[in-house]
Amino acid sequence: MRKLNRQIDPTTFPVQFTGVNRRNWELELLKEARRVRRKEIKKIDFRGKSNRWKNAKDNLLSESLNKCAYCECYFRTVAYGDVEHYRPKSKYWWLAYSYYNYSASCQLCNQKYKKAKFPNTSASYSGPVIRRNSSDEYLLRTAGKLSVDPLDNSGITITEFKRIHKKERPLSIDPYIDNPSKYFGYKHDDRTREVLIKEKSSSKKEIAESAIDLFGLNRKELRDLRYRGLLTYRFIRDASENSIDQNRKEGAKLILETEYYSDEAEFSGMYNYFKNRKLIPFT
Numbered sequence: 001m002r003k004l005n006r007q008i009d010p011t012t013f014p015v016q017f018t019g020v021n022r023r024n025w026e027l028e029l030l031k032e033a034r035r036v037r038r039k040e041i042k043k044i045d046f047r048g049k050s051n052r053w054k055n056a057k058d059n060l061l062s063e064s065l066n067k068c069a070y071c072e073c074y075f076r077t078v079a080y081g082d083v084e085h086y087r088p089k090s091k092y093w094w095l096a097y098s099y100y101n102y103s104a105s106c107q108l109c110n111q112k113y114k115k116a117k118f119p120n121t122s123a124s125y126s127g128p129v130i131r132r133n134s135s136d137e138y139l140l141r142t143a144g145k146l147s148v149d150p151l152d153n154s155g156i157t158i159t160e161f162k163r164i165h166k167k168e169r170p171l172s173i174d175p176y177i178d179n180p181s182k183y184f185g186y187k188h189d190d191r192t193r194e195v196l197i198k199e200k201s202s203s204k205k206e207i208a209e210s211a212i213d214l215f216g217l218n219r220k221e222l223r224d225l226r227y228r229g230l231l232t233y234r235f236i237r238d239a240s241e242n243s244i245d246q247n248r249k250e251g252a253k254l255i256l257e258t259e260y261y262s263d264e265a266e267f268s269g270m271y272n273y274f275k276n277r278k279l280i281p282f283t
């Protein structure tokens with residue numbers, strides 16, 4: 001996993017998640033929440049609504065450099081991928097259409113592993129107070145204030161959103177807020193030919209282990225694929241440090257930067273972890 005940055009360019013940002021449309025969608029959610037309170041419906045039904053968050057996908061993929069935000073695999077050659085709700089819409093209904101609650105994810109991380117789970121250390125993030133007799137005026141006043149508006153200042157501020165995140169402290173990583181490189185380390189095993197992802201230090205163990213479990217980051221396919229990447233990485237790293245041919249040495253250094261350490265590279269989180277460590281030779 002790597003740190004990601006939001007790309008909020010007014011000329012390309014999907015207009016659905018800002019301004020009047022964002023407020024209207026929030027108003028719709030508030031009205032639905034009131035219907036739940038009035039026992040007219042059991043829960044807010046998001047079936048048939050996925051076309052809304054699909055509008056975010058291109059921008060999200062641009063932010064995650066066409067990789068899954070969690071396992072760092074390129075998936076676009078074989079799959080469409082998902083717009084993942086970091087905080088599940090089933091529980092955090094007021095964030096269902098919030099751009100800052102989205103990330104681009106592969107189907108396995110999202111649908112097979114995470115699903116609607118969201119462990120945290122404090123249940124402190126609660127939505128707006130909606131009662132069965134909440135007035136239309138109240139809903140109108142509240143709409144637009146439930147989430148961050150990426151382009152104008154009509155929603156909550158990003159600073160406030162980060163404060164809420166830190167207070168709730170999910171037992172998970174939001175790669176847009178938390179820095180994954182502070183949480184994760186990697187361990188390779190030449191006997192089993194795999195690379196495991198693990199906590200970087202004991203103080204990060206609880207969050208790291210929970211996130212690994214949540215997204216299935218040690219599933220066999222990933223352990224194997226990371227090891228195959230590490231094999232060539234070690235070969236090129238060795239050439240970059242020990243080759244007596246200067247051209248070969250410089251070429252190897254260039255390949256490391258562009259194909260392994262750069263944010264675009266698949267598993268760049270792993271290669272950057274090994275970057276400043278003594279490379280263990282093949283055994």
Ligand SMILES: [Zn+2]
Pocket residue numbers: 068069070071072073105106107108109110
């Ligand atoms: Zn994934």
